[in-house]
Amino acid sequence: MTPSDAAQAQEHPVSPVRIAVVQSAPRAGLHHRAANSERALDLAERAVRDGATLVVLPELASTGYSFRDRAEAYAHAEDVPGGETVRRWEDFARRHGVHLVGGLAEREGVRLFDTAVLVGPDGYVGRYRKAHLWNREKLWFTPGDEGFPVFETPIGRIGLLICWDIWFPEVPRLLAQQGADIICSVNNWVWTPPPIFDEAGRCMAAYLTMTAAHVNNVFIAAANRVGTDRDARFLGCSLIAGTNGWPIGGVAGSEDETVLTADVDLVSARSAPIWNPLNDLVRDRRTDLYDPLLGYRLGQAFPR
Template identity: 40%
Template sequence: MVNKVSIGLVQIGGEPLAVEENRDLTVRWTERAFNAGADIVVLPEMIIHGYAFDWRALAETAEPVDGPTVKQWTSLAAEANGYVVGGFCERDGESLYNTAVAVGPDGTILHYRKTHLFANEKIAFHDGDLGFPVAHTRFGTIGLCVCYDLRFVEVVRLMALKGADLICVPTAWLPGYDKERWDQDGMCPQGKGAVLQANLSQVYIACASQAGRHGEFDFLGSSILVDPYGKLASGPLPGSEDAISVTEVDLGAAKRAQVRGELIAPRADRRTDLYGIWENGLENGLKY
Protein backbone atom coordinates (compact mmCIF):
# COMPACT_ATOMS: atom_id res chain seq x y z
CA MET A 1 0.00 0.00 0.00
CA VAL A 2 1.21 3.49 -0.90
CA ASN A 3 0.26 5.93 1.86
CA LYS A 4 1.42 9.09 0.10
CA VAL A 5 -1.49 10.55 -1.87
CA SER A 6 -2.30 13.90 -3.47
CA ILE A 7 -5.83 15.07 -2.73
CA GLY A 8 -7.52 17.59 -4.99
CA LEU A 9 -10.33 19.78 -3.66
CA VAL A 10 -12.48 21.24 -6.44
CA GLN A 11 -14.60 24.15 -5.23
CA ILE A 12 -17.17 25.09 -7.88
CA GLY A 13 -20.90 25.82 -8.03
CA GLY A 14 -23.58 24.07 -10.02
CA GLU A 15 -26.52 25.89 -11.61
CA PRO A 16 -29.85 24.35 -10.54
CA LEU A 17 -30.98 21.59 -12.92
CA ALA A 18 -28.39 22.47 -15.60
CA VAL A 19 -27.20 18.88 -15.65
CA GLU A 20 -25.18 18.73 -18.87
CA GLU A 21 -23.50 22.08 -18.26
CA ASN A 22 -22.65 21.13 -14.68
CA ARG A 23 -21.31 17.75 -15.77
CA ASP A 24 -19.06 19.43 -18.32
CA LEU A 25 -17.89 21.78 -15.57
CA THR A 26 -16.90 18.85 -13.36
CA VAL A 27 -15.00 17.28 -16.25
CA ARG A 28 -12.94 20.42 -16.86
CA TRP A 29 -12.09 20.97 -13.21
CA THR A 30 -11.41 17.29 -12.51
CA GLU A 31 -9.02 17.14 -15.45
CA ARG A 32 -7.35 20.27 -14.13
CA ALA A 33 -6.91 18.66 -10.70
CA PHE A 34 -5.52 15.44 -12.17
CA ASN A 35 -3.15 17.44 -14.38
CA ALA A 36 -1.95 19.23 -11.23
CA GLY A 37 -1.00 15.88 -9.72
CA ALA A 38 -4.09 14.81 -7.78
CA ASP A 39 -4.68 11.12 -7.11
CA ILE A 40 -8.10 11.66 -5.51
CA VAL A 41 -10.37 14.50 -6.66
CA VAL A 42 -13.24 15.60 -4.41
CA LEU A 43 -16.15 17.53 -5.96
CA PRO A 44 -19.04 19.26 -4.11
CA GLU A 45 -22.44 17.98 -3.02
CA MET A 46 -25.18 17.87 -5.70
CA ILE A 47 -22.77 19.44 -8.17
CA ILE A 48 -24.43 17.80 -11.19
CA HIS A 49 -28.01 18.85 -10.47
CA GLY A 50 -27.31 21.99 -8.49
CA TYR A 51 -28.70 22.55 -5.02
CA ALA A 52 -32.42 22.33 -5.84
CA PHE A 53 -35.52 20.99 -4.07
CA ASP A 54 -38.20 20.89 -6.79
CA TRP A 55 -38.66 17.14 -6.71
CA ARG A 56 -40.70 17.09 -9.90
CA ALA A 57 -37.96 18.86 -11.84
CA LEU A 58 -35.29 16.76 -10.15
CA ALA A 59 -37.14 13.57 -11.05
CA GLU A 60 -36.92 14.48 -14.74
CA THR A 61 -33.13 14.82 -14.65
CA ALA A 62 -32.11 12.43 -11.85
CA GLU A 63 -29.80 9.57 -12.79
CA PRO A 64 -29.27 5.98 -11.73
CA VAL A 65 -26.01 5.25 -9.99
CA ASP A 66 -24.69 3.72 -13.21
CA GLY A 67 -25.85 6.68 -15.30
CA PRO A 68 -23.96 9.19 -17.46
CA THR A 69 -22.31 11.10 -14.60
CA VAL A 70 -20.76 8.06 -12.97
CA LYS A 71 -19.68 6.75 -16.37
CA GLN A 72 -18.03 10.09 -17.18
CA TRP A 73 -16.27 10.27 -13.81
CA THR A 74 -15.12 6.65 -14.14
CA SER A 75 -13.62 7.46 -17.52
CA LEU A 76 -11.72 10.38 -15.98
CA ALA A 77 -10.53 8.18 -13.11
CA ALA A 78 -9.37 5.47 -15.50
CA GLU A 79 -7.46 7.93 -17.67
CA ALA A 80 -5.66 9.36 -14.62
CA ASN A 81 -5.45 6.07 -12.69
CA GLY A 82 -7.04 7.94 -9.80
CA TYR A 83 -10.34 8.43 -7.99
CA VAL A 84 -13.20 10.90 -8.32
CA VAL A 85 -15.66 11.71 -5.52
CA GLY A 86 -18.75 13.84 -6.06
CA GLY A 87 -22.47 14.30 -5.61
CA PHE A 88 -25.62 14.22 -7.76
CA CYS A 89 -29.34 13.45 -7.57
CA GLU A 90 -29.88 9.70 -7.85
CA ARG A 91 -33.12 8.11 -8.94
CA ASP A 92 -33.88 4.56 -7.82
CA GLY A 93 -37.36 3.56 -8.90
CA GLU A 94 -39.63 6.36 -7.71
CA SER A 95 -37.23 7.52 -4.99
CA LEU A 96 -34.77 10.41 -5.21
CA TYR A 97 -31.58 10.54 -3.14
CA ASN A 98 -28.90 13.12 -2.42
CA THR A 99 -26.11 10.77 -3.45
CA ALA A 100 -22.34 10.77 -3.50
CA VAL A 101 -20.04 8.24 -5.08
CA ALA A 102 -16.36 7.46 -5.16
CA VAL A 103 -15.25 5.97 -8.47
CA GLY A 104 -11.93 4.52 -9.52
CA PRO A 105 -10.49 3.20 -12.77
CA ASP A 106 -12.73 0.13 -12.60
CA GLY A 107 -15.94 1.85 -11.56
CA THR A 108 -17.79 2.70 -8.36
CA ILE A 109 -16.07 1.77 -5.10
CA LEU A 110 -18.41 3.66 -2.75
CA HIS A 111 -22.10 4.48 -3.18
CA TYR A 112 -23.56 6.64 -0.43
CA ARG A 113 -26.95 8.27 0.10
CA LYS A 114 -27.06 11.26 2.44
CA THR A 115 -28.31 10.07 5.80
CA HIS A 116 -29.12 13.37 7.51
CA LEU A 117 -31.19 15.56 5.21
CA PHE A 118 -30.96 19.30 5.86
CA ALA A 119 -33.99 21.61 5.90
CA ASN A 120 -35.84 21.56 2.53
CA GLU A 121 -33.86 18.54 1.37
CA LYS A 122 -36.48 16.57 3.32
CA ILE A 123 -39.06 17.69 0.76
CA ALA A 124 -37.15 16.41 -2.26
CA PHE A 125 -35.18 13.37 -1.13
CA HIS A 126 -35.62 10.09 0.66
CA ASP A 127 -33.45 9.39 3.69
CA GLY A 128 -30.24 7.57 2.89
CA ASP A 129 -30.41 3.84 3.47
CA LEU A 130 -26.97 2.47 2.58
CA GLY A 131 -25.17 3.00 5.88
CA PHE A 132 -21.58 4.19 6.08
CA PRO A 133 -19.36 1.95 3.95
CA VAL A 134 -15.61 2.27 3.58
CA ALA A 135 -13.44 1.08 0.69
CA HIS A 136 -9.84 -0.01 0.44
CA THR A 137 -7.63 1.67 -2.17
CA ARG A 138 -3.94 1.46 -2.97
CA PHE A 139 -3.46 4.61 -0.88
CA GLY A 140 -5.47 3.63 2.18
CA THR A 141 -9.06 3.18 3.31
CA ILE A 142 -11.58 5.90 2.49
CA GLY A 143 -15.08 6.69 3.71
CA LEU A 144 -17.77 8.97 2.36
CA CYS A 145 -20.50 11.20 3.76
CA VAL A 146 -22.25 14.41 2.68
CA CYS A 147 -22.33 17.92 4.20
CA TYR A 148 -24.85 17.95 7.10
CA ASP A 149 -23.79 14.41 8.04
CA LEU A 150 -20.71 16.04 9.60
CA ARG A 151 -22.95 17.61 12.26
CA PHE A 152 -23.49 14.13 13.71
CA VAL A 153 -20.29 13.03 15.38
CA GLU A 154 -21.19 9.36 15.20
CA VAL A 155 -20.79 9.40 11.41
CA VAL A 156 -17.08 10.25 11.32
CA ARG A 157 -16.33 8.15 14.40
CA LEU A 158 -18.06 5.10 12.91
CA MET A 159 -16.13 5.24 9.65
CA ALA A 160 -12.89 5.82 11.56
CA LEU A 161 -13.58 2.75 13.68
CA LYS A 162 -14.23 0.79 10.48
CA GLY A 163 -10.70 1.64 9.37
CA ALA A 164 -11.06 4.83 7.32
CA ASP A 165 -7.87 6.85 6.94
CA LEU A 166 -9.58 9.52 4.84
CA ILE A 167 -13.20 10.67 4.79
CA CYS A 168 -14.29 12.55 1.68
CA VAL A 169 -17.16 14.98 2.17
CA PRO A 170 -18.90 16.63 -0.79
CA THR A 171 -20.65 19.69 0.68
CA ALA A 172 -22.78 22.69 -0.20
CA TRP A 173 -22.09 24.76 2.90
CA LEU A 174 -24.66 27.50 3.52
CA PRO A 175 -24.99 30.34 6.04
CA GLY A 176 -27.81 30.47 8.56
CA TYR A 177 -27.16 27.48 10.81
CA ASP A 178 -24.43 29.30 12.75
CA LYS A 179 -24.05 32.91 13.86
CA GLU A 180 -21.10 33.73 11.60
CA ARG A 181 -20.26 33.05 7.97
CA TRP A 182 -16.48 33.13 8.13
CA ASP A 183 -13.89 33.96 10.75
CA GLN A 184 -10.93 36.27 10.15
CA ASP A 185 -9.08 33.46 8.38
CA GLY A 186 -11.93 32.70 5.97
CA MET A 187 -13.01 29.54 7.79
CA CYS A 188 -16.73 28.84 8.02
CA PRO A 189 -18.19 27.19 11.15
CA GLN A 190 -18.82 23.94 9.31
CA GLY A 191 -15.12 23.74 8.53
CA LYS A 192 -14.27 24.24 12.18
CA GLY A 193 -16.42 21.23 12.98
CA ALA A 194 -14.49 19.14 10.47
CA VAL A 195 -11.19 20.22 12.05
CA LEU A 196 -12.38 19.11 15.47
CA GLN A 197 -13.70 15.77 14.25
CA ALA A 198 -10.55 14.94 12.31
CA ASN A 199 -8.54 15.36 15.51
CA LEU A 200 -10.97 13.49 17.76
CA SER A 201 -11.35 10.51 15.41
CA GLN A 202 -7.80 10.51 13.99
CA VAL A 203 -8.70 10.69 10.30
CA TYR A 204 -8.08 12.96 7.35
CA ILE A 205 -11.22 14.83 6.29
CA ALA A 206 -11.48 16.36 2.80
CA CYS A 207 -14.40 18.76 2.31
CA ALA A 208 -15.16 20.25 -1.13
CA SER A 209 -17.97 22.82 -1.07
CA GLN A 210 -19.97 24.69 -3.64
CA ALA A 211 -19.10 28.40 -3.70
CA GLY A 212 -20.59 31.65 -4.94
CA ARG A 213 -24.22 32.42 -5.73
CA HIS A 214 -26.14 29.80 -7.69
CA GLY A 215 -29.90 29.83 -7.92
CA GLU A 216 -31.23 31.30 -4.67
CA PHE A 217 -28.24 30.32 -2.53
CA ASP A 218 -24.98 31.98 -1.52
CA PHE A 219 -22.58 29.16 -0.75
CA LEU A 220 -19.77 29.55 1.75
CA GLY A 221 -16.96 27.76 -0.04
CA SER A 222 -14.18 27.35 2.57
CA SER A 223 -13.19 23.92 1.25
CA ILE A 224 -10.56 22.31 3.46
CA LEU A 225 -8.34 19.29 3.94
CA VAL A 226 -7.64 18.47 7.60
CA ASP A 227 -5.07 16.04 8.98
CA PRO A 228 -5.65 13.52 11.83
CA TYR A 229 -4.20 15.95 14.38
CA GLY A 230 -6.71 18.68 13.52
CA LYS A 231 -4.27 20.74 11.47
CA LEU A 232 -5.21 22.27 8.13
CA ALA A 233 -3.33 20.62 5.28
CA SER A 234 -5.09 22.81 2.70
CA GLY A 235 -7.55 25.69 2.70
CA PRO A 236 -9.83 27.24 3.49
CA LEU A 237 -10.38 28.10 -0.16
CA PRO A 238 -11.92 31.55 -0.87
CA GLY A 239 -15.54 31.74 0.19
CA SER A 240 -17.14 33.08 -2.97
CA GLU A 241 -14.80 31.86 -5.72
CA ASP A 242 -14.24 28.79 -7.85
CA ALA A 243 -10.92 27.37 -6.73
CA ILE A 244 -8.79 24.26 -6.58
CA SER A 245 -6.09 22.88 -4.31
CA VAL A 246 -3.91 19.80 -4.67
CA THR A 247 -2.03 18.67 -1.57
CA GLU A 248 0.14 15.63 -0.90
CA VAL A 249 -0.42 13.92 2.45
CA ASP A 250 0.61 10.67 4.12
CA LEU A 251 -2.49 8.64 4.99
CA GLY A 252 -0.31 6.55 7.28
CA ALA A 253 -0.53 9.47 9.71
CA ALA A 254 -4.09 8.41 10.52
CA LYS A 255 -2.81 5.25 12.19
CA ARG A 256 0.07 7.05 13.90
CA ALA A 257 -2.31 9.67 15.30
CA GLN A 258 -4.08 6.98 17.31
CA VAL A 259 -1.15 7.07 19.75
CA ARG A 260 -0.25 10.52 21.12
CA GLY A 261 2.17 9.50 23.87
CA GLU A 262 3.39 6.60 25.99
CA LEU A 263 0.12 6.45 27.94
CA ILE A 264 -2.08 8.40 25.53
CA ALA A 265 -3.87 6.30 22.93
CA PRO A 266 -7.27 7.84 22.17
CA ARG A 267 -8.47 4.95 20.01
CA ALA A 268 -7.41 2.21 22.43
CA ASP A 269 -8.58 4.22 25.44
CA ARG A 270 -12.24 4.03 24.39
CA ARG A 271 -14.39 2.38 27.08
CA THR A 272 -16.48 0.09 24.92
CA ASP A 273 -17.57 -1.76 28.05
CA LEU A 274 -19.61 1.34 28.88
CA TYR A 275 -20.61 2.74 25.47
CA GLY A 276 -20.34 2.17 21.75
CA ILE A 277 -21.70 3.00 18.33
CA TRP A 278 -24.16 0.60 16.75
CA GLU A 279 -24.42 0.31 12.98
CA ASN A 280 -27.70 -0.95 11.51
CA GLY A 281 -29.60 -0.99 14.80
CA LEU A 282 -29.41 -2.75 18.14
CA GLU A 283 -31.03 -6.01 17.07
CA ASN A 284 -28.91 -7.09 14.14
CA GLY A 285 -26.25 -4.41 14.02
CA LEU A 286 -22.58 -4.34 14.85
CA LYS A 287 -21.19 -2.47 17.84
CA TYR A 288 -18.00 -0.43 17.52
Protein backbone atom coordinates in the same frame (compact mmCIF):
# COMPACT_ATOMS: atom_id res chain seq x y z
CA MET B 1 17.34 -3.37 10.83
CA THR B 2 19.48 -0.54 12.19
CA PRO B 3 17.85 2.59 13.73
CA SER B 4 18.76 4.57 10.59
CA ASP B 5 17.14 1.91 8.38
CA ALA B 6 13.98 2.07 10.50
CA ALA B 7 13.90 5.85 10.26
CA GLN B 8 14.26 5.69 6.48
CA ALA B 9 11.46 3.11 6.24
CA GLN B 10 9.19 5.36 8.27
CA GLU B 11 9.98 8.37 6.06
CA HIS B 12 9.21 6.46 2.85
CA PRO B 13 5.49 6.87 2.11
CA VAL B 14 3.55 3.63 1.92
CA SER B 15 0.66 5.11 -0.03
CA PRO B 16 1.57 8.55 -1.40
CA VAL B 17 -1.54 10.38 -2.56
CA ARG B 18 -2.08 13.89 -3.83
CA ILE B 19 -5.59 14.86 -2.76
CA ALA B 20 -7.52 17.56 -4.60
CA VAL B 21 -10.79 19.14 -3.50
CA VAL B 22 -12.73 20.98 -6.20
CA GLN B 23 -14.77 24.05 -5.29
CA SER B 24 -17.20 24.77 -8.12
CA ALA B 25 -20.52 26.58 -8.60
CA PRO B 26 -23.16 24.34 -10.25
CA ARG B 27 -26.66 25.66 -10.94
CA ALA B 28 -30.02 23.91 -10.86
CA GLY B 29 -32.05 23.57 -14.05
CA LEU B 30 -31.78 20.89 -16.71
CA HIS B 31 -30.35 23.41 -19.17
CA HIS B 32 -27.38 23.89 -16.79
CA ARG B 33 -26.61 20.21 -16.25
CA ALA B 34 -24.15 19.74 -19.12
CA ALA B 35 -22.27 22.91 -18.15
CA ASN B 36 -22.18 21.82 -14.49
CA SER B 37 -20.58 18.51 -15.41
CA GLU B 38 -18.13 20.09 -17.83
CA ARG B 39 -16.99 22.70 -15.32
CA ALA B 40 -16.49 20.17 -12.52
CA LEU B 41 -14.43 17.92 -14.78
CA ASP B 42 -12.45 20.88 -16.15
CA LEU B 43 -11.40 21.70 -12.58
CA ALA B 44 -10.73 18.01 -11.91
CA GLU B 45 -8.58 17.94 -15.05
CA ARG B 46 -6.61 20.89 -13.70
CA ALA B 47 -6.05 18.95 -10.48
CA VAL B 48 -4.88 15.85 -12.37
CA ARG B 49 -2.44 17.92 -14.42
CA ASP B 50 -1.06 19.08 -11.09
CA GLY B 51 -0.54 15.46 -10.05
CA ALA B 52 -3.74 14.69 -8.11
CA THR B 53 -4.53 11.01 -7.65
CA LEU B 54 -7.70 11.45 -5.55
CA VAL B 55 -10.19 14.15 -6.61
CA VAL B 56 -13.25 15.17 -4.58
CA LEU B 57 -16.14 17.13 -6.13
CA PRO B 58 -18.96 18.85 -4.21
CA GLU B 59 -22.40 17.49 -3.32
CA LEU B 60 -24.88 17.51 -6.24
CA ALA B 61 -22.01 18.61 -8.47
CA SER B 62 -23.83 17.79 -11.70
CA THR B 63 -27.26 19.23 -10.87
CA GLY B 64 -27.01 22.24 -8.60
CA TYR B 65 -28.88 22.32 -5.31
CA SER B 66 -32.02 24.44 -5.31
CA PHE B 67 -34.74 22.35 -6.92
CA ARG B 68 -38.12 24.03 -7.14
CA ASP B 69 -40.08 20.89 -6.28
CA ARG B 70 -39.83 17.12 -6.20
CA ALA B 71 -40.72 16.79 -9.87
CA GLU B 72 -37.72 18.91 -10.84
CA ALA B 73 -35.45 16.94 -8.51
CA TYR B 74 -36.72 13.73 -10.12
CA ALA B 75 -35.99 15.10 -13.59
CA HIS B 76 -32.39 15.83 -12.58
CA ALA B 77 -31.82 12.41 -11.00
CA GLU B 78 -30.01 9.46 -12.58
CA ASP B 79 -29.43 5.78 -12.01
CA VAL B 80 -26.33 4.75 -10.05
CA PRO B 81 -24.09 3.41 -11.42
CA GLY B 82 -25.74 3.27 -14.83
CA GLY B 83 -26.44 6.97 -15.37
CA GLU B 84 -24.60 9.40 -17.63
CA THR B 85 -22.79 11.29 -14.85
CA VAL B 86 -21.29 8.21 -13.22
CA ARG B 87 -20.27 6.88 -16.63
CA ARG B 88 -18.46 10.16 -17.36
CA TRP B 89 -16.73 10.05 -13.98
CA GLU B 90 -15.72 6.42 -14.60
CA ASP B 91 -14.26 7.38 -17.98
CA PHE B 92 -12.35 10.27 -16.40
CA ALA B 93 -10.94 8.02 -13.66
CA ARG B 94 -9.90 5.34 -16.16
CA ARG B 95 -8.22 7.78 -18.54
CA HIS B 96 -6.23 9.46 -15.79
CA GLY B 97 -5.68 6.49 -13.49
CA VAL B 98 -7.17 8.30 -10.49
CA HIS B 99 -9.93 7.92 -7.91
CA LEU B 100 -12.76 10.43 -7.97
CA VAL B 101 -15.63 11.15 -5.54
CA GLY B 102 -18.61 13.28 -6.47
CA GLY B 103 -22.19 13.98 -5.51
CA LEU B 104 -25.33 13.65 -7.62
CA ALA B 105 -29.07 13.08 -7.40
CA GLU B 106 -29.82 9.36 -7.61
CA ARG B 107 -33.10 7.81 -8.76
CA GLU B 108 -34.14 4.28 -7.80
CA GLY B 109 -37.66 3.62 -8.97
CA VAL B 110 -39.70 6.50 -7.58
CA ARG B 111 -37.28 7.16 -4.70
CA LEU B 112 -34.65 9.88 -4.85
CA PHE B 113 -31.38 10.01 -2.91
CA ASP B 114 -28.67 12.59 -2.36
CA THR B 115 -25.74 10.31 -3.20
CA ALA B 116 -21.94 10.35 -3.20
CA VAL B 117 -20.19 8.02 -5.64
CA LEU B 118 -16.62 6.69 -5.66
CA VAL B 119 -15.03 5.61 -8.94
CA GLY B 120 -11.48 4.51 -9.73
CA PRO B 121 -9.24 3.38 -12.57
CA ASP B 122 -11.20 0.12 -12.77
CA GLY B 123 -14.59 1.83 -12.77
CA TYR B 124 -17.38 2.14 -10.23
CA VAL B 125 -16.40 1.32 -6.63
CA GLY B 126 -19.45 2.22 -4.53
CA ARG B 127 -21.91 4.79 -3.28
CA TYR B 128 -23.20 6.38 -0.08
CA ARG B 129 -26.74 7.73 0.26
CA LYS B 130 -26.99 10.77 2.54
CA ALA B 131 -28.43 9.78 5.90
CA HIS B 132 -29.04 13.23 7.42
CA LEU B 133 -31.11 15.50 5.19
CA TRP B 134 -31.01 19.29 5.49
CA ASN B 135 -34.08 21.53 5.32
CA ARG B 136 -36.03 21.18 2.04
CA GLU B 137 -33.99 18.14 0.97
CA LYS B 138 -36.47 16.23 3.12
CA LEU B 139 -39.23 17.17 0.66
CA TRP B 140 -37.73 15.20 -2.24
CA PHE B 141 -34.93 12.94 -1.04
CA THR B 142 -35.29 9.71 0.95
CA PRO B 143 -32.74 9.44 3.77
CA GLY B 144 -30.19 6.72 3.16
CA ASP B 145 -30.45 3.62 5.34
CA GLU B 146 -27.49 1.56 4.09
CA GLY B 147 -25.12 2.70 6.80
CA PHE B 148 -21.74 4.39 6.40
CA PRO B 149 -19.55 2.31 4.08
CA VAL B 150 -15.76 2.28 3.85
CA PHE B 151 -14.31 1.13 0.53
CA GLU B 152 -10.98 -0.70 0.19
CA THR B 153 -9.01 0.71 -2.75
CA PRO B 154 -5.42 0.40 -4.00
CA ILE B 155 -4.56 3.78 -2.45
CA GLY B 156 -6.23 3.13 0.92
CA ARG B 157 -9.57 2.86 2.67
CA ILE B 158 -12.03 5.58 1.65
CA GLY B 159 -15.16 6.58 3.57
CA LEU B 160 -17.84 8.96 2.34
CA LEU B 161 -20.12 11.49 4.01
CA ILE B 162 -22.28 14.33 2.76
CA CYS B 163 -22.61 17.88 4.12
CA TRP B 164 -24.98 17.92 7.15
CA ASP B 165 -23.55 14.54 8.20
CA ILE B 166 -20.49 16.29 9.68
CA TRP B 167 -22.71 17.84 12.40
CA PHE B 168 -23.30 14.32 13.71
CA PRO B 169 -20.04 13.13 15.32
CA GLU B 170 -21.18 9.51 15.11
CA VAL B 171 -20.68 9.54 11.32
CA PRO B 172 -16.92 10.22 11.14
CA ARG B 173 -16.44 8.08 14.27
CA LEU B 174 -18.17 5.09 12.64
CA LEU B 175 -16.15 5.56 9.45
CA ALA B 176 -12.91 5.78 11.41
CA GLN B 177 -13.79 2.73 13.50
CA GLN B 178 -14.25 0.78 10.27
CA GLY B 179 -10.69 1.68 9.31
CA ALA B 180 -11.11 4.64 6.97
CA ASP B 181 -7.79 6.27 6.07
CA ILE B 182 -9.59 9.24 4.57
CA ILE B 183 -13.14 10.55 4.62
CA CYS B 184 -14.25 12.30 1.45
CA SER B 185 -16.84 14.88 2.43
CA VAL B 186 -18.95 16.25 -0.45
CA ASN B 187 -20.87 19.37 0.52
CA ASN B 188 -23.26 22.18 -0.29
CA TRP B 189 -22.73 24.17 2.93
CA VAL B 190 -25.16 27.08 2.83
CA TRP B 191 -25.15 30.46 4.52
CA THR B 192 -26.95 30.37 7.87
CA PRO B 193 -27.81 33.18 10.31
CA PRO B 194 -24.68 35.22 11.16
CA PRO B 195 -21.97 35.15 12.24
CA ILE B 196 -21.00 33.11 9.20
CA PHE B 197 -17.19 33.42 9.36
CA ASP B 198 -14.69 34.15 12.10
CA GLU B 199 -11.79 36.60 11.85
CA ALA B 200 -9.71 33.95 10.08
CA GLY B 201 -12.37 33.58 7.38
CA ARG B 202 -13.33 30.08 8.46
CA CYS B 203 -16.90 28.86 8.78
CA MET B 204 -18.27 26.49 11.42
CA ALA B 205 -18.36 23.59 8.94
CA ALA B 206 -14.60 23.95 8.46
CA TYR B 207 -14.05 23.72 12.21
CA LEU B 208 -16.34 20.70 12.50
CA THR B 209 -14.33 19.01 9.74
CA MET B 210 -11.05 19.84 11.48
CA THR B 211 -12.39 18.56 14.80
CA ALA B 212 -13.64 15.29 13.29
CA ALA B 213 -10.23 14.70 11.70
CA HIS B 214 -8.46 15.46 14.98
CA VAL B 215 -10.53 13.29 17.31
CA ASN B 216 -10.60 10.34 14.88
CA ASN B 217 -7.00 10.50 13.59
CA VAL B 218 -8.23 10.47 9.98
CA PHE B 219 -7.72 12.62 6.89
CA ILE B 220 -10.84 14.47 5.72
CA ALA B 221 -11.07 16.02 2.25
CA ALA B 222 -14.07 18.39 2.24
CA ALA B 223 -15.18 19.82 -1.11
CA ASN B 224 -17.81 22.55 -0.87
CA ARG B 225 -19.29 24.77 -3.54
CA VAL B 226 -19.61 28.53 -3.96
CA GLY B 227 -21.99 30.97 -5.59
CA THR B 228 -25.73 31.45 -5.50
CA ASP B 229 -28.22 28.90 -6.80
CA ARG B 230 -31.68 30.42 -6.99
CA ASP B 231 -32.52 31.20 -3.32
CA ALA B 232 -29.42 29.64 -1.71
CA ARG B 233 -25.94 31.07 -1.16
CA PHE B 234 -22.96 28.84 -0.44
CA LEU B 235 -19.98 29.14 1.88
CA GLY B 236 -16.93 27.78 0.09
CA CYS B 237 -14.39 26.98 2.86
CA SER B 238 -13.27 23.73 1.20
CA LEU B 239 -10.30 22.16 2.97
CA ILE B 240 -8.15 19.07 3.46
CA ALA B 241 -7.66 18.30 7.14
CA GLY B 242 -4.71 16.25 8.32
CA THR B 243 -4.93 13.54 10.94
CA ASN B 244 -4.04 16.18 13.55
CA GLY B 245 -7.04 18.25 12.45
CA TRP B 246 -5.17 21.21 11.01
CA PRO B 247 -5.78 22.14 7.36
CA ILE B 248 -3.05 21.12 4.94
CA GLY B 249 -2.60 24.06 2.61
CA GLY B 250 -5.22 26.35 4.10
CA VAL B 251 -8.97 26.82 3.75
CA ALA B 252 -10.54 28.02 0.50
CA GLY B 253 -12.30 31.37 0.28
CA SER B 254 -16.03 31.92 0.13
CA GLU B 255 -16.37 33.33 -3.39
CA ASP B 256 -14.15 31.72 -6.01
CA GLU B 257 -14.08 28.41 -7.81
CA THR B 258 -10.76 26.81 -6.99
CA VAL B 259 -8.81 23.60 -6.42
CA LEU B 260 -6.90 22.81 -3.23
CA THR B 261 -4.30 20.03 -3.13
CA ALA B 262 -2.32 18.24 -0.43
CA ASP B 263 0.33 15.51 -0.52
CA VAL B 264 -0.13 12.84 2.14
CA ASP B 265 0.84 9.28 2.96
CA LEU B 266 -2.73 8.07 3.16
CA VAL B 267 -2.22 4.95 5.27
CA SER B 268 -0.33 6.96 7.90
CA ALA B 269 -3.81 7.45 9.39
CA ARG B 270 -3.52 3.87 10.61
CA SER B 271 -0.80 4.78 13.08
CA ALA B 272 -1.96 4.73 16.69
CA PRO B 273 -3.07 8.23 17.74
CA ILE B 274 -0.86 8.29 20.83
CA TRP B 275 -0.23 11.85 21.98
CA ASN B 276 1.83 11.07 25.08
CA PRO B 277 2.89 7.93 26.99
CA LEU B 278 -0.41 7.79 28.89
CA ASN B 279 -3.09 8.84 26.38
CA ASP B 280 -4.31 7.05 23.26
CA LEU B 281 -7.60 7.96 21.55
CA VAL B 282 -8.58 4.36 20.91
CA ARG B 283 -7.58 2.88 24.28
CA ASP B 284 -9.02 5.80 26.28
CA ARG B 285 -12.55 5.35 24.95
CA ARG B 286 -14.87 4.26 27.80
CA THR B 287 -17.00 1.88 25.77
CA ASP B 288 -18.12 0.27 29.03
CA LEU B 289 -20.05 3.47 29.77
CA TYR B 290 -21.52 4.10 26.33
CA ASP B 291 -24.88 2.50 25.75
CA PRO B 292 -25.53 0.82 22.37
CA LEU B 293 -27.12 4.01 21.01
CA LEU B 294 -24.26 6.28 22.14
CA GLY B 295 -26.28 7.83 24.94
CA TYR B 296 -29.55 8.56 23.16
CA ARG B 297 -31.51 6.41 25.60
CA LEU B 298 -30.44 8.74 28.40
CA GLY B 299 -31.86 11.70 26.51
CA GLN B 300 -35.35 10.20 26.34
CA ALA B 301 -35.98 11.25 29.96
CA PHE B 302 -35.62 14.89 28.94
CA PRO B 303 -37.27 15.36 25.53
CA ARG B 304 -36.59 18.63 23.75
